Amino acid sequence: MRRLLRLLSLRVRLLLLTATLLLAGLALVTTVVTGQLERYQLDRVDTQLRSFTALLAQMPATAPTAPSAPVVTASPAMIDPALDLIGAPYLVYLDGGGAVVRDVHTSGLDRATLPAPGALRGVPADGAPVYLPGADGTSRWRAVARPTTGPDGTAIAAAPLAAADATVARVRGTSVISGGVLLVLLTAAGWYALGRGLRPLRRIEHTAAAIASGDLSRRVPVDAAPGTEIGHLATSLNTMLGQLERAFAARAASEARMRTFVSDVSHELRTPLFVIKGSAQLYRMGAVTGHGDADEAMRRIENEATRLTALAENLLLLARLDDVSETHLDRAPMDLRTLATDARHDLRALDPSRPVELTGPGGDGPPGPAPVHADEDRLRQIVANLVGNAVAHTPAGTPVRIGVGTADGRAVLEVADEGPGMTAGQADHVFDRFYRTDRSRARSGGASAGLGLAIARSLARAHDGDVELETALGEGARFRLTLPQLRQG
Missing domain, CATH: 3.30.450 (Beta-Lactamase)
Known part of the structure; x- marks a missing residue:
């Protein structure tokens, strides 16, 4: 049964x-x-x-005297x-x-x-x-x-x-007949009422079937009142479906990013490996005969090996930064003015023709104190990437300003140049891994792989800070590192 x-x-x-x-x-x-x-x-x-x-x-009672007398008289x-x-x-x-x-x-x-x-x-x-x-x-x-x-x-x-x-018997028969008629009528009315009452469930069934077929944008129509069981169920299902759609979209985006990442890594690895392989083949085939040719081949192999090492180290750092629980930061009190001063010296050493100015945040006034509790080596890596980006993407002799101090209760260090700047589309992707605004630019060194700014932002966020960009085409670019300010006393 x-x-x-x-x-x-x-x-x-x-x-x-x-x-x-x-x-x-x-x-x-x-x-x-x-x-x-x-x-x-x-x-x-x-x-x-x-x-x-x-x-x-x-x-x-008058009894008859004779036995044969009639009883009913x-x-x-x-x-x-x-x-x-x-x-x-x-x-x-x-x-x-x-x-x-x-x-x-x-x-x-x-x-x-x-x-x-x-x-x-x-x-x-x-x-x-x-x-x-x-x-x-x-x-x-x-x-x-x-x-x-x-x-x-x-x-x-x-x-x-x-x-x-x-x-x-008549009452019982009448009750049975009228009860049977009532049962038939109420059963028919119940069939109709249940059909209307279960209609939202059928819509839920059809929506679930559509979602199972791949249409994650479908939602359950909320026909019942919100306070009813069907209304609560429809609302809960729509909330769950929205979460599922977002989860699947995030998964698809993550898979797309992973495919792009693997493709970019493969592309970055292929060039140095081809150079190393080509130099080795030339040596094996006897094309490298002179002492100078052998030295040149070894130099190219060493340069590409250095590039591969830098790329591998950067990828390993990014992998560690993706999991904050495994990110080890050797924090200590320090002042960003030290990094700003060193950055100015680095810029002058890289390009003596560049005017370098040291100011407060936004170019207002002299540099101010910017105390933080952070890992100095990691912050130097962030600043080095910002300085290297300014040198790599602006013409020689382009003025650069380094601002340091506090703003809105946070410690700030910014590197601003007067170079060609970037479009809004380029600015949206500049912190993506392996992204380069000039794909045809010759690559040399690990920073040219397009990982420098991605590493800089990841390291800043590991310190509960961030790296922001303000730019416009023809108006230069300003990269702004913000960190929680260390409260004194």
């Missing part, structure tokens, strides 16, 4: 459950109503019979109207020995259906009503007996229960 129920739809199961409960309720109501009606009929008959026996017990024309008026009872007098002295009944009662004398003698004379079977065995009677006030005898009043039973 359970297996069969599991095969049925929720709508059918709910309808079967409600129909079963309704049928049980109708059956209970019918049983209670017919039982109460039958009890009422019996109480009414018992009340009448007690009244009759109380009257009969006060009236003396009254005329039916006189007896029938009177007895029919009071419910057509069967009135009987028994003598002390239990023999029938006199009995009275309407002519409409067949004597074969009357209670047998033996059954009448078994009726208790205390006025308690009892059931008696008819002599033919098909009818039921209700009888009450009391002792007479005259000679030793018993007065009995009995009434047939055929009319009461017919009334109860």
